[in-house]
Amino acid sequence: MMSEPLNILVLCTGNSARSILGEAAFNTLGAGRIRAFSAGSQPTGRPNPHALALLAEKGIDAGFARSKSWDEFAVPGAPAMDVVITVCDSAAAETCPYWPGAPVRVHWGLPDPASAPREAAPAAFAATWEALAARVRAALDLPLEGMSPAERQAALAGLAQA
Numbered sequence: 001m002m003s004e005p006l007n008i009l010v011l012c013t014g015n016s017a018r019s020i021l022g023e024a025a026f027n028t029l030g031a032g033r034i035r036a037f038s039a040g041s042q043p044t045g046r047p048n049p050h051a052l053a054l055l056a057e058k059g060i061d062a063g064f065a066r067s068k069s070w071d072e073f074a075v076p077g078a079p080a081m082d083v084v085i086t087v088c089d090s091a092a093a094e095t096c097p098y099w100p101g102a103p104v105r106v107h108w109g110l111p112d113p114a115s116a117p118r119e120a121a122p123a124a125f126a127a128t129w130e131a132l133a134a135r136v137r138a139a140l141d142l143p144l145e146g147m148s149p150a151e152r153q154a155a156l157a158g159l160a161q162a
Helices: 018-029 049-057 089-093 118-140 149-157
Strands: 006-011 034-039 083-086 104-107
Touching: 006 018, 018 034, 018 049, 018 118, 049 118, 083 149, 104 149
Parallel strands: 006 034, 006 083, 083 104
Antiparallel strands: none
């Protein structure tokens, strides 16, 4: 195992729901092995209240949750990412900034729970969490630290349907 955790950036356009849940899942389930961050190409400026409620329900401190631009991670001095995962189709199609360290890029597209009708939102957010947590658990079962970038990219891309 590496002495430094792998840095993973989870991206979505608004950085209010899926990417924040992905950041939480990686940091909670991969504690010590993974250091995850989230960002968006067009951040909404605040985390979705349903995402925060779900994290509270799971006993996860949401003090980290902040809707921020991916530009924060493309400047000198920003943490070098090992992996960048897009979780929404629009962010996957956008031209991303240059990421220091030339990280592996993977797309784990998921429906936007924030677009669910108000009465269905809690179930939509729970389903998104379960899908992300399943993919994160599967990723953590891989020997990520010992893989080449090409092996890491192929293995993580293969989890998109997990």
